[in-house]
Amino acid sequence: MKQSKTRYVILGLLSETDLSGYEIKKIIDTRFSFFWHESYGQLYPELKNLARLGRIRETPADAHMLQAQPAGGKEPSKREKTLYSLTPEGRQELLAWLAEPPEKESVRFELLLKMYFSSHIDASVIHSHIRAFRDSHREQLAMLDSFQAELLRIRGEHDNHEDVLRIIDFGQRVYKAYLDWCQETMGYLERRMAT
Amino acid sequence: MKQSKTRYVILGLLSETDLSGYEIKKIIDTRFSFFWHESYGQLYPELKNLARLGRIRETPADAHMLQAQPAGGKEPSKREKTLYSLTPEGRQELLAWLAEPPEKESVRFELLLKMYFSSHIDASVIHSHIRAFRDSHREQLAMLDSFQAELLRIRGEHDNHEDVLRIIDFGQRVYKAYLDWCQETMGYLERRMAT
């Protein structure tokens, strides 16, 4: 029985700091984007589910609003949001999952599928598909680079900085491999188009 | 509305030669394994569906058995299998899909998720996860290398050989990036374990 990993992403992120559902989604969309993704349709129900099971604790907006009021001044966010925090049981489950061997990664590149069958179409079409792929990954790589620079600046402030740097390095290597391949393959296609 | 790509993999593969469902699965599991996957549960129903829509034609076992009989001698396979072939309508649909911009690739690496949260566990655990990842991709890379060698040997026999070589090159570059990262990251973890 294969089961969803959504719960572990939640547990993992809450192991660092308390977060709302929305904030969790943001983190996954930015920091994890090159190796993971989740949709609200999975996130919010799973948060409720984990709270029901006692793995995380739900702290409604009003509670931390009351705490914030006495301090006075302008709070960075006055909006209602529900923060979640990890319970000891949740931490236990996280640790158990971490120790288990991870599943094989799953990847799906529609671009390569199209390229595989591209002898049927004009080389310029596949060429433009690859250019779009290259452009998008150039941007993504730039984001990784700036995220890395930021982390190097504040290096050592947090336990897992070194690990995170290793993960960014993974993304950078892979994206560079993509980009090199794009250059070479676009060149190949251009030579084919010229004849 | 996001829709399954299963039908296009089928149409694409049948554009080269007639195949049975089982053979299609085999090809995806071997040649496409580093960028695509499909399960029987999607393949067989979609084959029936495409046949119903007239995109492919189903030729039952008995039909091509009868053709094969008069030739005499030992046929390579006497087992029942249902071959499918592409119809002009199917080819049309394939071409239309090829021209459309591909969707963004989707990837999911549970290993990196675990590594991200690994400050909670012993470095040796994540080290062994990475070793397993490395071993599995070493094997995969070796398969790509031998597939490449085979294609180079019979180069030019088929229209799409150059394209296929480009796709193999993609896999090789990416896998090499994985392996390099594994080496470096395992070294980093070993240093951390030594202290």
Place this chain on the structure above:
DNA sequence: CGGCGCATGTAACTTGTTACATGATTCC
């Protein structure tokens, strides 16, 4: 004669996406 690979299928289930609804706040 037992096990493996060939070969086809499906039912039950889980997973995941999308579209929609709602409303506050912030910034221009």
Place this chain on the structure above:
DNA sequence: GGAATCATGTAACAAGTTACATGCGCCG
């Protein structure tokens, strides 16, 4: 005042996996 972003949710649906069932042919 209107757009963007923050914020939470869900219902309907589509996609995808798994476990099971069945039986043949081939090889040792």
